[in-house]
Amino acid sequence: MLSSHDMKQFLNALNETLFLTFGTGAFVLIIGLSIGFLLYILDNDVIIKPSLQRTITYRILSTVNDIARSIPFIILLIMMIPITRALVGTMLGARGALPALIVSASPFFARVVNNALKSVSTDTLEALKSMGASRITVLRIVFKEALSSLISGFTLTLVTLVGFMSAAAVIGAGGLAFLAYENGKFGNNYLLMYVSIFTILLLVFIIQVTGDYLSKKINHN
Numbered sequence: 001m002l003s004s005h006d007m008k009q010f011l012n013a014l015n016e017t018l019f020l021t022f023g024t025g026a027f028v029l030i031i032g033l034s035i036g037f038l039l040y041i042l043d044n045d046v047i048i049k050p051s052l053q054r055t056i057t058y059r060i061l062s063t064v065n066d067i068a069r070s071i072p073f074i075i076l077l078i079m080m081i082p083i084t085r086a087l088v089g090t091m092l093g094a095r096g097a098l099p100a101l102i103v104s105a106s107p108f109f110a111r112v113v114n115n116a117l118k119s120v121s122t123d124t125l126e127a128l129k130s131m132g133a134s135r136i137t138v139l140r141i142v143f144k145e146a147l148s149s150l151i152s153g154f155t156l157t158l159v160t161l162v163g164f165m166s167a168a169a170v171i172g173a174g175g176l177a178f179l180a181y182e183n184g185k186f187g188n189n190y191l192l193m194y195v196s197i198f199t200i201l202l203l204v205f206i207i208q209v210t211g212d213y214l215s216k217k218i219n220h221n
Contacts, residue, residue, distance in 0.1 A: 006192050009179060013196065016094040017175040017203065020165055024101040025158050031106040032157070033150075035065060036113025037139070043118075046125040047135055069107035073164045076104050097165065097173035105161050112153035116146040148219040155211025159204055166200070176200050 002010065041047050042058035071079070077100040081091055088095045120142050128138050143150075169177035180196035183189045 002192060002195065006189060010176075010192065010195060010199075013174070013176045013179040014199065017162075017165065017177070017200070020094050020097060020101065020173075020175055021158060021161055021203070021207075024098060024105065024161055025154075027102045028105045028109050028157060028161070029154060031102070032109030032113055032154075035061070035106065035110035036117065039065070039110065039114040040117040040142075041139075043114075044125070046122065046129055047138060065107045065110055068103065069111060071104070073100070073104050073167050076100055077168060092172045092174075094174040097168045097175075100168070101161060101164055104164060105157055108160065109153065109157040112157065113150060116149035116153055117142055119149060120145045148215045151211055151215040151218065155207060155215070158207050158211070162200065162204055162207075 039058065039062060042054055042061065048054055077097070080100045080103065084091055084096055084099045087099055090096045124141070124145065125138060128141060133141075165173060165175050166177040169175065169181040172178060176196040176199055180193045180200070183193040183196070
């Protein structure tokens with residue numbers, strides 16, 4: 001059985017993990033949706049008329065997003081040390097991991113959003129345009145049509161975030177992964193290590209099942 005000290009460590013680590021997962025997720029949802037929608041709009045001839053300026057803006061934004069998405073998380077974590085210290089005052093613990101997690105996951109989700117929106121039939125857009133629908137109306141309907149895919153994509157992003165947090169454990173990022181790493185590395189408490197690992201797996205399972213349920217429910221409506 002876990003001692004009271006072990007239980008206190010576990011609960012603190014669980015709170016950090018939930019904070020990182022859903023706190024980061026909130027930022028990623030806003031930033032990723034914004035960038036994904038912007039990429040979609042800039043690459044859609046029905047919504048915006050083709051122009052050189054539009055094409056250049058799209059290419060720049062798309063390239064920057066893909067470059068940021070392709071940087072391995074650990075490398076990005078190291079690259080952002082000065083920025084992270086300036087923003088949150090530390091590189092350690094849950095706060096220290098937050099900026100790198102946001103920067104790493106947002107481009108990933110933005111590309112997921114863009115792909116989900118592009119999956120909506122162009123015939124739907126043409127029909128809306130022919131009926132004189134405004135751009136806002138078109139985007140609202142596209143969002144509704146792509147909502148099931150967007151939920152699936154956000155679920156995947158949250159699961160990916162948990163994986164990123166596990167990778168960040170090696171630099172003291174806090175959370176359950178760090179607790180498991182510390183107790184496994186030094187052999188302090190293998191029971192606490194396995195309980196932490198099991199809880200991480202349970203969290204991933206809950207996120208995945210909830211996301212799949214919501215996606216299927218919306219898809220059938």
